[in-house]
Amino acid sequence: MKHWGVIVGIIVFLGAIYFVQSVSAEEQTIAICNRDKQAFCFQKRLEDQSNVLGNVNIPKIATPEWISIPANTPVTRTVTYRVATIGIINADLAEFKQTASTTLNSPSGWSRLGVNFVEVEAGGDFVLWLAQDIEVPSFSPSGCDSTYSCSVGNNVILNQTRWLNGSEPWNVAGGNLSDYRKMVINHETGHWLGHGHRYCEGVGQAAPVMQQQSIDMQGCTPNPWPQSYELMSSRLGIRS
Numbered sequence: 001m002k003h004w005g006v007i008v009g010i011i012v013f014l015g016a017i018y019f020v021q022s023v024s025a026e027e028q029t030i031a032i033c034n035r036d037k038q039a040f041c042f043q044k045r046l047e048d049q050s051n052v053l054g055n056v057n058i059p060k061i062a063t064p065e066w067i068s069i070p071a072n073t074p075v076t077r078t079v080t081y082r083v084a085t086i087g088i089i090n091a092d093l094a095e096f097k098q099t100a101s102t103t104l105n106s107p108s109g110w111s112r113l114g115v116n117f118v119e120v121e122a123g124g125d126f127v128l129w130l131a132q133d134i135e136v137p138s139f140s141p142s143g144c145d146s147t148y149s150c151s152v153g154n155n156v157i158l159n160q161t162r163w164l165n166g167s168e169p170w171n172v173a174g175g176n177l178s179d180y181r182k183m184v185i186n187h188e189t190g191h192w193l194g195h196g197h198r199y200c201e202g203v204g205q206a207a208p209v210m211q212q213q214s215i216d217m218q219g220c221t222p223n224p225w226p227q228s229y230e231l232m233s234s235r236l237g238i239r240s
């Protein structure tokens, strides 16, 4: 009698498979149907769902300010910064402050974004640091090293050793120290404005300011100023 149980079980199993197959075959054949009359009216259900989606109120996203501004229209806004030092400083701090202010507000620099950079005594949108080289990594042990300058969050950090000496690739390419200082101010402030790094676009061309010119000129010529194609700031919501 045990064999009968097995046989009945197999018959039930095969019947179940046949039933499932026939249902799925029916689903496939009904492409256009009347939902009110046919239980498996999937096409109609899809239409109903898309109608529902079509009626969903999509939230209106505020238009970014720069979209409504015609290109090349001057935008006037103020960015404040505070100057601070860390570690043993041998450089002339007054000269550092003066160079920073004239560079940031130069008609050749980021002021072309329509931004005035104003030094303040306290607070500030960012802090411009003149740092002893061994102090630079203290801002980010993984992102900054003692050889170069760095930008971390609202800290724009200039390495004093680079400030006093420039860098070998820059100097070898014929760059002078005055321009190096402007370049490194613009480059590190460029990070704060929202820029990543760029690369030399062709041998003999002026480097983009966001190229790491302290490390490798990549065949470009030294350039301390942002290129016209770099004139934007995701942080400030400004495009050229």
Ligand SMILES: [Zn+2]
Residues within 6 Å of the ligand: 187, 191, 197, 212
């Ligand atoms: Zn950089």
